Amino acid sequence: MTTQIFCASTLYGVATLAAAIDADCFHPADRRILLVSNNAGNPEVTSAVHQMPGFALLRDRFDDVLSWNQTVAPFHPGGWSPRPDDTPLWERHLRLLWGLGDDDVELAVESIQVNPALAVSQIFSVAPVDVYADGLMSYGPTRFKIDPLVGTRVRRLLHLDLVPDLKPLLLTEFGVAPQTVPTDAFLKVLGTIGGTAAEVAALPDNAALLLGQYLSALDILTPEEEEDLHVRMLRGAVAQGHRQVIFKPHPTAPARYGRALEEEAERLDVRLTVLDVPVLAEVLYEHIRPALVVGCFSTALFTAKTFYGLSTARVGTEVLLERLAPYQNSNRVPVTLADALLPDLESGRTAEIGELTGLVETVGFMMQPQIYPDLHQAATDYLTHRPHGIDHYFKRRRLTALGLPGGLPTRLAFIPRNATVRRVARRVRTIKRTTLG
Numbered sequence: 001m002t003t004q005i006f007c008a009s010t011l012y013g014v015a016t017l018a019a020a021i022d023a024d025c026f027h028p029a030d031r032r033i034l035l036v037s038n039n040a041g042n043p044e045v046t047s048a049v050h051q052m053p054g055f056a057l058l059r060d061r062f063d064d065v066l067s068w069n070q071t072v073a074p075f076h077p078g079g080w081s082p083r084p085d086d087t088p089l090w091e092r093h094l095r096l097l098w099g100l101g102d103d104d105v106e107l108a109v110e111s112i113q114v115n116p117a118l119a120v121s122q123i124f125s126v127a128p129v130d131v132y133a134d135g136l137m138s139y140g141p142t143r144f145k146i147d148p149l150v151g152t153r154v155r156r157l158l159h160l161d162l163v164p165d166l167k168p169l170l171l172t173e174f175g176v177a178p179q180t181v182p183t184d185a186f187l188k189v190l191g192t193i194g195g196t197a198a199e200v201a202a203l204p205d206n207a208a209l210l211l212g213q214y215l216s217a218l219d220i221l222t223p224e225e226e227e228d229l230h231v232r233m234l235r236g237a238v239a240q241g242h243r244q245v246i247f248k249p250h251p252t253a254p255a256r257y258g259r260a261l262e263e264e265a266e267r268l269d270v271r272l273t274v275l276d277v278p279v280l281a282e283v284l285y286e287h288i289r290p291a292l293v294v295g296c297f298s299t300a301l302f303t304a305k306t307f308y309g310l311s312t313a314r315v316g317t318e319v320l321l322e323r324l325a326p327y328q329n330s331n332r333v334p335v336t337l338a339d340a341l342l343p344d345l346e347s348g349r350t351a352e353i354g355e356l357t358g359l360v361e362t363v364g365f366m367m368q369p370q371i372y373p374d375l376h377q378a379a380t381d382y383l384t385h386r387p388h389g390i391d392h393y394f395k396r397r398r399l400t401a402l403g404l405p406g407g408l409p410t411r412l413a414f415i416p417r418n419a420t421v422r423r424v425a426r427r428v429r430t431i432k433r434t435t436l437g
Helices: 013-022 068-070 084-095 117-123 181-198 223-239 259-268 281-288 298-307 317-324 333-339 356-365 375-382 398-401 419-436
Strands: 002-008 031-036 064-067 102-108 128-131 154-159 177-180 208-211 244-248 271-274 293-295 312-314
Touching: 002 013, 013 128, 031 068, 064 068, 064 317, 084 117, 102 117, 117 154, 181 281, 181 298, 208 223, 208 281, 223 244, 223 259, 223 293, 244 281, 259 271, 271 317, 281 298, 293 298, 298 312, 298 333, 317 333, 333 356, 356 375
Parallel strands: 002 031, 002 102, 031 064, 102 128, 128 154, 154 177, 208 244, 208 293, 244 271, 293 312
Antiparallel strands: none
16 A cells, blocks of 8 residues: 655645646555644634635545644744654654555655754655645755765655746756746646635736735845835836725735735726635636736746746846845846746836856855865856956855856955954954944
């Protein structure tokens, strides 16, 4: 007997899995379990995947739906993992709890670098693993060094073809081959849940759709800065002639989001609709065909552009490229792709980046040079001949530390690493503060 366990934390991820199953990307199994996880900061007050509109139409792909939150309660699924010595006990416990018996277990997980996917993979320590990517992060490097006992069990990376002709970098350090989930299968799945948009209040056709991302939860922006970002989206859409605007908050955003938008909409005399029901942006694409989709670096921008042929625009990527810290922040490649491939809402300009693969490989190497040392030469070549005007993708300090073109000249490179110079500089700053204070 073979049991396949599919781990999912978003409805978009479940739709991706359903499309992969429909397209026979997974071989037949005796039992299929969907293990849902609510990774929101406060899961008690946000809807889990299986509680969202549209999930019922995806349910039939799975024999059982189980909750990881309930399994590890009272711990948060994103912060709990088993102690190494306890993994055999946990596997025995889960086999009894979920009725797995002696079945051969196969796993399909998202974001294997972090919990809960990593925890599940560690517990079922000999199970083969398929990783599926439900967003733009598949094009970036693996976030952390993964234990070879986990990484070498990964058979393939299933991903949507969000950026045609760009090969994912994720997990290539283990020789994992990417496999595309057929776009037509994914669109067919989205079409079946498109009818759930009827559960949303009547929405205007040909409107501008604004996508919120709740970046303050990641400590990238303050709540006030994020609200200002949403207002910039609104102003930019109105400047392009849109008088009807729909704002779709992030599913985990607090209720207060949208008030600044409402005030600005009143000032601009624009009809603003704020969605208060968690629904996939793709369902709205199917249902209302927005005239414009605006966001920061949401994956939904790329499904709109690539899969639905909708007009898209970005706002705020230049700020995020500067704010993301450390340089290894896993959002860097998604932000880079949005900045490089989508037009700026306010200026209308699109970046001139030259060869996209070179840009992504260079950023990926700079993020994780120890995981991808083989990309050093590719990064050097790209930076040597890089187009004008793309320096905002790279940090000079990072270039210098890695010995890449564009860093400080060699004769000055000793300064950041010289302990005496740093000590004197700190002393000077202390004296200046004391004097001015």
